[in-house]
Amino acid sequence: MSMKLSTEFAEKFYSEKALQDLVPEVEKAFATVKDHFKKGEDPIGWFSLPEDYDKEEFARIKTCAERIRKMCDVFVVIGIGGSYLGARAAIEFCQGVFHNQLRKDGPEIYFAGTSVDGDYLAELLQICEGKELCVNVISKSGTTTEPAIAFRVFRELIEKKYGKEEAKNRIFVTTDQKIKPGTLKEFATEEGYESFVVPGNIGGRFSVLTAVGLLPIAVSGADIDSMMRGAKEAKEEFADADFSANTCMQYAALRNLFYRQGKKFEMYAFYTPAMELMGEWLKQLYGESEGKDGKGIFPVSVIYSRDLHSLGQYVQQGERLMFETVLQIAHPKVKFDIPKSKANMDGLGYLEGRDMDFVNKNAFRGTALAHQDGGVATLVLELEKEDEANFGYMVYFFELACAISGYMLGVNPFNQPGVEAYKKNMFRLLGKPGYTN
Numbered sequence: 360m361s362m363k364l365s366t367e368f369a370e371k372f373y374s375e376k377a378l379q380d381l382v383p384e385v386e387k388a389f390a391t392v393k394d395h396f397k398k399g400e401d402p403i404g405w406f407s408l409p410e411d412y413d414k415e416e417f418a419r420i421k422t423c424a425e426r427i428r429k430m431c432d433v434f435v436v437i438g439i440g441g442s443y444l445g446a447r448a449a450i451e452f453c454q455g456v457f458h459n460q461l462r463k464d465g466p467e468i469y470f471a472g473t474s475v476d477g478d479y480l481a482e483l484l485q486i487c488e489g490k491e492l493c494v495n496v497i498s499k500s501g502t503t504t505e506p507a508i509a510f511r512v513f514r515e516l517i518e519k520k521y522g523k524e525e526a527k528n529r530i531f532v533t534t535d536q537k538i539k540p541g542t543l544k545e546f547a548t549e550e551g552y553e554s555f556v557v558p559g560n561i562g563g564r565f566s567v568l569t570a571v572g573l574l575p576i577a578v579s580g581a582d583i584d585s586m587m588r589g590a591k592e593a594k595e596e597f598a599d600a601d602f603s604a605n606t607c608m609q610y611a612a613l614r615n616l617f618y619r620q621g622k623k624f625e626m627y628a629f630y631t632p633a634m635e636l637m638g639e640w641l642k643q644l645y646g647e648s649e650g651k652d653g654k655g656i657f658p659v660s661v662i663y664s665r666d667l668h669s670l671g672q673y674v675q676q677g678e679r680l681m682f683e684t685v686l687q688i689a690h691p692k693v694k695f696d697i698p699k700s701k702a703n704m705d706g707l708g709y710l711e712g713r714d715m716d717f718v719n720k721n722a723f724r725g726t727a728l729a730h731q732d733g734g735v736a737t738l739v740l741e742l743e744k745e746d747e748a749n750f751g752y753m754v755y756f757f758e759l760a761c762a763i764s765g766y767m768l769g770v771n772p773f774n775q776p777g778v779e780a781y782k783k784n785m786f787r788l789l790g791k792p793g794y795t796n
């Protein structure tokens with residue numbers, strides 16, 4: 360496995376000297392990650408996770424996933440932010456956008472608790488009608504409003520449909536380990552639900568390779584052993600702080616270099632729709648980790664070539680505020696040929712005998728060249744293929760790069776104090792006890 364970094368379409372925008380000048384800073388930031396991990400100063404448990412995870416719980420996740428796959432038609436995953444994005448990104452990356460329609464050997468998987476929209480819940484309930492159900496509620500704090508509402512709805516549905524005893528076999532809880540009064544863990548224990556742990560030293564957005572992501576991913580039929588192996592490979596590869604050979608450090612340095620030139624936005628671009636949720640996961644990882652103290656690169660994500668027909672105009676000729684990071688897949692899952700046709704009214708005759716990947720890779724090159732001409736640098740990261748091992752590898756790469764980048768920016772990448780601001784207002788407006796004026 361590898362994450363190749365190409366600067367072919369970015370080199371015009373910086374000097375090698377400026378990059379080399381940043382090396383001591385990147386090394387220092389990487390040393391801070393390691394140091395804070397050793398001292399347990401920040402929640403950096405993800406750093407050693409690919410080697411140092413709870414093997415007993417991992418085995419239980421696999422057994423439980425097998426049981427869920429046999430027992431239900433619909434599996435509802437309830438969580439928000441770091442408690443769902445990684446799982447959804449992994450499932451679409453490994454099993455495809457149409458996994459619910461195409462993978463008939465396991466349940467359909469839906470996500471809830473990601474908004475406070477009643478229409479969404481009502482429609483999801485319609486989908487569940489007449490189907491065998493299981494639910495996994497995921498919340499580290501156990502008190503987040505959006506998933507709490509959805510959990511009420513689905514708990515009630517399951518208890519009504521199966522009775523309280525059978526509900527114990529169909530409701531799975533992933534939350535903090537500590538049993539504190541009024542917490543989800545306490546509730547799960549009282550009700551007799553099988554529960555899994557969000558480790559205390561791993562924050563939500565870094566938790567996809569814990570039970571938070573692994574249970575839903577395993578229920579989708581994806582191979583979580585390979586995923587952990589891929590992450591372990593990345594951990595070993597990037598452990599060495601030799602900048603010249605470490606693409607993770609290089610990526611962290613380059614994005615900070617562009618930021619310091621006034622490029623405040625990073626556009627993550629993907630040429631495969633199965634990576635759309637990867638974009639959402641990256642936006643949370645980088646946005647929540649870096650955007651604080653009046654600083655931070657604002658992460659945006661686009662799917663090309665779709666968004667070349669919408670945002671493309673802005674990227675080409677609008678304000679020069681951004682750089683792009685394209686995440687390429689070297690080898691698609693299938694070779695899909697352009698159909699031959701006697702009629703050539705679409706003018707596609709010149710592509711006959713070619714496959715879609717040929718078109719896709721040239722769309723990428725054409726776009727990167729155009730954006731370069733338009734004053735937008737493009738970094739290219741290339742993974743081999745869309746499978747479990749590559750997903751684990753990619754997750755570790757971006758988590759480590761994010762931690763290094765955050766320390767380079769001079770922020771604490773592991774907290775999110777700003778997230779509380781909207782909650783306080785919302786709770787006051789809703790009249791939650793303790794929040795009224």
Ligand code: PA5
Pocket residue numbers: 439440441442497498499500501502503506562563564565647775
């Ligand atoms: O990264 C984070 O910590 C957050 O995005 C959380 O994952 C998100 O707010 C959900 O929190 P919880 O799992 O406590 O419900």
